[in-house]
Amino acid sequence: MGDGDEDSSINIYPSREELPPLIAEILDEDEEVVAVAKTDLVGSSYGEEEVVLTNRRLMVLNEKIEICLKLSEIKMASLHSYVNTCVMSIDTIEGPRSLVAFTKARLKAFESLVALINNMAVGKIPYKLLKQHLLSRKELESRRDASSRVLLRLLRALRPAWPLLVTAIAVSVAVRLVGLVPPYLLKILVDEILIPRANIDKLAYVALGLLAVNIVRTILNTINSYLNTRLNVSIANTLRFRVFSKLQELSLSHYDKFTSGSLFSRVVDDVNRIQWFMTGSFAMLFINTSMIAFIGITLVTLSPQLTAIALTPIPVAVLGSTIYRRLASKYYHKLWRRWSKVISVVSDAINGAILIKSFGKEPEIGYKFSESLSEFEKAQLEVFKFEQKIWPAVGFAFTVSNILVWWLGGTQVLEERMTLGSLTAFTSYMWMFYTPIFNLVENVKSMQIAAVAASRIFEILDLDPGIEERPNAKDLCLKGDVEFDNVWFTYDGVHYALKGVSLRLRAGERIGLVGPSGSGKTTLIKLLLHLYEPQVGAIRIDGIDLRDLKTSSLKRQAAIVLQNPVLVDATIAENIALGKEGASPEEIIAAAKAARAHEFIMRLPEAYDTEVGTRGSRLSGGERARIALAAALLKDPRILVLDEPTAALDALTEDEVTEELERLTRGRTTIIIAHRLSTLRFVDRIVVMDKGMVVEEGSHDQLIKREGLYRKLWEAQLRGLVRVNQVSVSGRHAR
Structure with missing residues (x-):
């Protein structure tokens, strides 16, 4: 999607x-x-x-x-x-x-x-x-609204900006109406003063009239610029806030369906396109329509015959605009998808800078970026080729009309059926008449671009959050009983990560969750924390369906430490304090000590006030893991999930943290995901998963006796340790 x-x-x-x-x-x-x-x-x-x-x-x-x-x-x-x-x-x-x-x-x-x-x-x-x-x-x-319906929805979404929008349009119309006065003054100057060389007293009035018009236009343009600036900010902030707020509501399932570049481009680029349309082209729709009406009346009063000729290109322009509006959206959708891919490559290159540089993949990522730019360029050329099939023909029709007006008008002047001043005024007004028509053609282009941008934004705003909290959801103090009842789950509707999982945890029980990579362990945890909804089955805590429990209540009483924790760009103290709103310095330090993080924090120049950098980049993997663990412990959760809690720690620190975890998890419902099975020596039960299903349960000794998957995993780790010892012994003998 x-x-x-x-x-x-x-x-x-x-x-x-x-x-x-x-x-x-x-x-x-x-x-x-x-x-x-x-x-x-x-x-x-x-x-x-x-x-x-x-x-x-x-x-x-x-x-x-x-x-x-x-x-x-x-x-x-x-x-x-x-x-x-x-x-x-x-x-x-x-x-x-x-x-x-x-x-x-x-x-x-x-x-x-x-x-x-x-x-x-x-x-x-x-x-x-x-x-x-x-x-x-x-x-x-397949859901994609017609551009007209999308634009109507957009107007409704921008209701708070309506007063500014209407005022800006009114001022813009006034600017254009004042601009109609100079050609009429020019006609008076030519026909009544310059050619007859008479009425010299009127020359001063014409000059003062031109000066007054310029002063009024300057004032109105200043007001218009101010209003447009206010309107720009209002529209951009309104849309960006709505899209950003919606992204915060969505479950992780929706983030799996969009690339980061696609989401960035919607929040930034698509909002910019709508902003440009609303403050420029949308107002011009009214301005240009008003100008066409006023100037059209003026042209008819000057020469009905020449006005008829001037109007001949209009049907061609209408036909071209209709064809363009019907066909353009598919070209612009493709163009913005290509741009989203460019943004995604940039985002991946920045976020994965360490990985790219450590493997020397700069040329490959450069080639990938160049390829995405080439695809974007091709999409731009496709848009250009499509437009060239329509607009040159429209422009040619206006050129022919202009030539005919000069030819017939010039003939009438020579035959003295029309004054030179009237022809000069007519041609001036004619181009003032054509200009809004040309602008309307451009407005159609801008409108189509804005419609595509708006449809991409509404694609996000229309998404169901994916996490259902029923109307009468409860805010309860949890004990920690957890039950998975015949849970099926798929990320994409095709590949199933969980298949009929049923599992029961007693309050305060500590279980280890093991299995090969891709067996569904992390997916199971994400469902427990209500980050996703299962497609079939139910998850209950203390006998209550997760959907009947307030999300805020669950988040307050459950915590997770991820395998690769990501910290926010703030101080160490602020990252730990994420676990509990309003935590005191003493509580933060106590949590850090419990996670064996206090000592390394105090060795830093600014201790707890040390900035961790983007995603915690200034700390090592083990240090980030201990900060994340401290934040989880500060929460004092009833349900604690640890995803490979010691994977990034050295052997000595792992042993210390494991002993501390044994103490800290007593009385809490705890799920520990681990590939390093030694981490699970204190758990009450081990659950083994494979291919999205629970295949074994029991204690370490029971599972070893069954000769199933757990025993294979255990023996594989033992063989690894034996190989390490053999290498070590061989090295000593060689010396």
Whole structure:
């Protein structure tokens, strides 16, 4: 959602009209097409085949059904990537077989298709659950309002700025109306003073009139500039605050769907585009319309015949604007997506500076940035080419009209059917008439850009927060009983991170959560802290569904220490104090001592007043971990989650912190995620996860006897220690 380009090579839940005719004919009554993916190769030659996944079978079509497999026959779907070709293969009951080939341009589509097949055939994901989330995602991706509706919504959103907007428009119209006076004074000067060489007394009045007009215009322009400055600030602050506030409300699931660059560009660039439109083009819509009306009346009074000629380009301009408005949005959406990618690369390069420099990847990130700029440039050129198909023809129509006016007008002057002053005034007014028309054409461009920017902003504002707190949610003092009841969860609607997890923790119980990387441990914790909502199942604390518990109540009584903690750009004391509002210096120091952080803090030149830098960059990984642990302990939580709490610590400090944790976690419901199993020596129970499921539970001794996954993990760590000892002994003998 949100950022990627539309991929036409896969269609999720296509309508019946979108289905290949052959498939529509053979579907059973209750059979549904889940996805259709198109290849760009047939064998080793360029061509197109269609892979159709239904809720019952998998088919390959190429004018006829080439392959048809029941889902019950499929053991696993997989992709194999070669130089520039990929192959999708299926492991069946009868053995493996290659299904289709395609280029890497279609890889993303077939990755999604393979994930869907494995979820349905191997993972046995409930079909209703899968369908619900796929349809929900498709609806979000396809929802895009027409530009007119988007702009009306934008105006409603900017209601606080209406008084300023109306005043600024009124002053701008007044400026333009005052500007209509000089051409009329010029007509008087030519026809009544210069050509007849008479009425010299009127010359002073004309000069004073021009001076008065300039003084009034200067005053009005100053007022207009002030109002526009106020309006700029008001619009930008209103929109940015709304978008930023919405981002704070959203669950982490939404952050997974957008790149950082996409969110930055919405808060900064898209708001700027709307700001420029509202303070410039939007006001000009009214100004230009007023100018066209007033000047049009003046032109008719000077020469109805020449006015008719001057009006001939208008239908061409209207037609061009209509075509532009209908087609432009797709070009600008693509352009802003490309710009979001540029911002994302910059953001990644800054945030990952240490990683990039340590691996010497500056040339690669430079190439990636250059590539994203090239893609943005191509999108800009596509917009330019599209515009050149419309606006030059419109401009040519105005040029022809102008030439005809001079030709016919000049003829009338020579035949003495029109005065030179009248023709001069007419041509001046004609260009004053054309200018707002040209501006209206430009306004259409600006309006389309603003409509795209507004739709991207409303895409954020329309998001459901993703965290449901029911109307009668309670604020309770928690004991710490935790229950996961048949919890299923997916980040993207396709790949399931948790599959039917059921787990019970007693109040005050300490459990260790172990398993291979990607087994779902951290996801389970995120759900417990209500950072995400499970798609199926329930999570209860003290028998109360999380949705019936106020989020503020949970956050006040639960704490987490992340594996790679990120600190805010503030002092050490302020970072620790995040754990408790209004914490006293004594409480902060006590928490730091409990986390074994006090000693290293006091060795710093400014001790607790030391600035930690962006994301805590001025501290080591172990120091950041101890600061984060101190903040969690300061909270005195009923539920404490520790994600690899000693991973960044040296062996001596790990031993000290582990002993301290054993003391500090007594009486608290504690979940410790650990790959280093020695950290779990004091826990009451160990829970083992694999592939999104709980596969084992028990004490260390019980799990060792079962010879399951836990024993494999334990023996792997022991072998590592044995290898270290052997290397150490060999080194001593060598010396």
